Amino acid sequence: MLEIKNLVVQIEDKRILNGLNLTVNKGEVAAIMGPNGSGKSTLSYVIAGKEDYEVLDGEILLNGENLLEMEPDQRAAAGVFLAFQYPLEIPGVASMTFLKATLNAQRKARGEEELTTPDFIKRVNAAAQQLEIPKDMLKRALNVGFSGGEKKRMEILQMALLQPSFCILDETDSGLDIDALRIVSEGVNALRSPDRAFLVITHYQRLLNHIVPDTVHVMHSGRIVRSGGKELALELEANGYADYRDSEAA
Amino acid sequence: MADVTLMKTPAETALAQAFESAKTLLPGNVESRAQAFEKFTARGLPHRRVEEFKYTDLRAAFREVAPFAGVPTAEEAKAALAGAKTLAGIEALQVPFVNGHFMREAVDFRALPENLEIVPLREALANDHEWLAHLSPVPWAAENPVYQLNTSFMADGVMIRVAGPVEVPVHLRFVTAAETAVATATRVLVVVEEGASVTLLETHESTDGAGHQPNDVVELIAGDRTNVQHVRVNAEGGKTLALSTLAARIGAEAVFNSINVVAGAATSRHQVFALLNGENTNLRVNGVTMLKGLQHADSTLVVEHNALHCESRELFKTVIDDEATGVFQGKIIVPHHAQKTDGRMMSAAILLGEGGTMNNKPELEIFADDVQCAHGATCGQLDDDLLFYLMARGLPRKEAESLLIQAFLGEALEFVENETAREALIGTVEGWLRARS
Numbered sequence: 065m066l067e068i069k070n071l072v073v074q075i076e077d078k079r080i081l082n083g084l085n086l087t088v089n090k091g092e093v094a095a096i097m098g099p100n101g102s103g104k105s106t107l108s109y110v111i112a113g114k115e116d117y118e119v120l121d122g123e124i125l126l127n128g129e130n131l132l133e134m135e136p137d138q139r140a141a142a143g144v145f146l147a148f149q150y151p152l153e154i155p156g157v158a159s160m161t162f163l164k165a166t167l168n169a170q171r172k173a174r175g176e177e178e179l180t181t182p183d184f185i186k187r188v189n190a191a192a193q194q195l196e197i198p199k200d201m202l203k204r205a206l207n208v209g210f211s212g213g214e215k216k217r218m219e220i221l222q223m224a225l226l227q228p229s230f231c232i233l234d235e236t237d238s239g240l241d242i243d244a245l246r247i248v249s250e251g252v253n254a255l256r257s258p259d260r261a262f263l264v265i266t267h268y269q270r271l272l273n274h275i276v277p278d279t280v281h282v283m284h285s286g287r288i289v290r291s292g293g294k295e296l297a298l299e300l301e302a303n304g305y306a307d308y309r310d311s312e313a314a
Numbered sequence: 315m316a317d318v319t320l321m322k323t324p325a326e327t328a329l330a331q332a333f334e335s336a337k338t339l340l341p342g343n344v345e346s347r348a349q350a351f352e353k354f355t356a357r358g359l360p361h362r363r364v365e366e367f368k369y370t371d372l373r374a375a376f377r378e379v380a381p382f383a384g385v386p387t388a389e390e391a392k393a394a395l396a397g398a399k400t401l402a403g404i405e406a407l408q409v410p411f412v413n414g415h416f417m418r419e420a421v422d423f424r425a426l427p428e429n430l431e432i433v434p435l436r437e438a439l440a441n442d443h444e445w446l447a448h449l450s451p452v453p454w455a456a457e458n459p460v461y462q463l464n465t466s467f468m469a470d471g472v473m474i475r476v477a478g479p480v481e482v483p484v485h486l487r488f489v490t491a492a493e494t495a496v497a498t499a500t501r502v503l504v505v506v507e508e509g510a511s512v513t514l515l516e517t518h519e520s521t522d523g524a525g526h527q528p529n530d531v532v533e534l535i536a537g538d539r540t541n542v543q544h545v546r547v548n549a550e551g552g553k554t555l556a557l558s559t560l561a562a563r564i565g566a567e568a569v570f571n572s573i574n575v576v577a578g579a580a581t582s583r584h585q586v587f588a589l590l591n592g593e594n595t596n597l598r599v600n601g602v603t604m605l606k607g608l609q610h611a612d613s614t615l616v617v618e619h620n621a622l623h624c625e626s627r628e629l630f631k632t633v634i635d636d637e638a639t640g641v642f643q644g645k646i647i648v649p650h651h652a653q654k655t656d657g658r659m660m661s662a663a664i665l666l667g668e669g670g671t672m673n674n675k676p677e678l679e680i681f682a683d684d685v686q687c688a689h690g691a692t693c694g695q696l697d698d699d700l701l702f703y704l705m706a707r708g709l710p711r712k713e714a715e716s717l718l719i720q721a722f723l724g725e726a727l728e729f730v731e732n733e734t735a736r737e738a739l740i741g742t743v744e745g746w747l748r749a750r751s
Binding site: 162 | 704706707713717718721725
């Protein structure tokens with residue numbers, strides 16, 4: 065599904081990713097763990113297509129298509145979804161307006177008919193109910209005045225509506241209390257399917273108790289330095305990232 | 315000091331000639347026109363070295379003066395009005411002007427809404443109507459050269475008296491439809507008596523191909539406890555040079571809410587002179603300006619708090635594409651006696667390209683010591699992070715930009731009370747955005 069080969073990325077002359085290789089298969093939930101500054105968020109932004117990053121080498125293929133040649137909206141239409149670590153507030157844009165615009169833009173890009181308003185509202189209500197999002201929240205401007213937990217739930221709501229094939233969760237657990245973590249995780253788990261892959265970026269093992277990964281990758285200094293099964297997350301939780309700092313020094 | 319003979323520009327010479335040949339043909343008292351024109355001539359067309367016109371140089375803009383428009387034939391007027399679509403979806407009493415002339419045939423004077431009276435200005439001037447005493451409600455507006463030109467040349471218009479609540483909006487529809495460039499000078503006086511209320515719609519349209527030169531003045535005298543809602547749209551043609559003035563004197567415990575939406579004209583300048591003349595009055599003046607190509611639009615505003623406890627709010631939003639130029643000049647004056655004034659003025663602009671210009675000039679003149687006054691001016695681009703967020707959700711760049719621009723301008727439209735009018739203005743914004751993508 066997703067193949068990243070020898071990805072080298074810098075921002076303002078600072079090298080962040082140093083020949084990163086990663087493969088995520090269809091139906092797989094892959095977790096990326098790593099210390100602060102290892103390049104996890106950069107990786108998510110580069111996959112989604114943020115402009116500030118300069119890709120010096122390598123490629124990112126989604127189902128064989130080169131994402132690096134696409135604009136962010138084209139990547140979204142191709143199936144990429146990034147749940148932001150810090151979802152942005154957009155004053156003046158009602159959440160419903162935003163949801164409808166994005167959903168229809170993606171449908172249009174894929175040559176599908178636009179949704180009728182009743183159909184759209186039905187879908188939103190169903191998804192919102194599952195994520196315990198109250199209706200009045202959807203009437204407010206997008207993310208404006210939302211709590212950290214509400215913002216994250218809104219991200220998952222968007223994911224549920226847009227039905228992407230490759231989902232990146234960038235530290236979705238940050239800022240969540242225990243209940244919100246459960247709700248968000250259940251929302252994500254409900255979307256797991258043999259046709260959909262996830263890249264779950266996190267500092268902590270805690271999230272992975274709720275969203276159990278198939279594979280765990282350790283990222284350090286812009287590279288994947290170790291890969292394994294879900295037990296690797298427990299090992300990291302116990303030992304920290306110190307081992308990898310040593311390997312970097314050597 | 316030596317005598318200085320001022321050189322006249324060709325446009326100033328043409329204006330002087332036009333005034334000489336027109337002054338005896340125009341209705342009403344020649345004296346007051348001559349006085350206004352004399353005042354104008356003393357300084358001539360204002361240019362960039364005149365402080366209030368630094369960013370809108372009328373000497374440069376008026377390379378030539380278009381001939382003043384004659385009265386259109388019935389067919390011409392009918393065709394012109396049939397083509398005028400701005401705010402057409404709102405049920406309103408139509409008060410149309412074609413080429414600067416009031417189309418009295420379009421108004422059924424016997425069936426006017428309750429509490430409303432309309433007198434054609436031409437008649438009023440010719441008969442020395444008693445309401446003429448109400449003209450020029452803001453004394454210092456008479457020092458303004460654009461206003462002076464209107465006073466010199468005003469050929470037609472209406473006087474409207476609102477004696478109580480008027481339910482149906484009154485739509486002042488200005489259409490300039492001549493095939494070749496014409497100048498117009500129209501004056502509208504609206505007197506809203508104590509406790510009365512009215513919604514005024516004001517739209518300006520002109521044919522695209524000719525460099526028309528409208529100069530319109532709307533004057534408002536709103537008594538105590540009045541409520542006046544005013545929605546103005548500049549949808550002038552692409553070559554038009556549009557000058558306009560709103561002069562308003564508001565009494566005590568009144569509400570006046572005015573918005574000007576600018577989408578048209580090559581060059582425009584809309585001046586608002588507001589005098590808050592009674593206590594506890596609430597003024598809101600908003601602006602939404604959308605510019606592209608080489609358009610130039612100037613919003614100039616002077617608000618004088620002449621009484622205690624008044625509140626004024628001004629919010630101007632400007633979006634500039636291509637190489638267009640926006641101007642905002644806003645001044646709040648608070649004399650010694652206007653204690654407890656609460657004034658807030660904000661101008662925010664977004665430049666969409668590299669070539670646009672925005673000139674923001676907020677000013678406060680405060681002589682009282684117990685007041686709250688604030689002003690702010692910003693100028694920036696669309697936020698890249700917000701754009702990325704929207705694009706990452708699948709919106710193509712132009713659509714993402716449109717959504718952000720709509721949200722930005724929408725803040726100034728929120729205060730339009732008439733829902734149909736607000737929807738129509740949102741439609742105007744959407745239309746502008748569609749044309750750009």
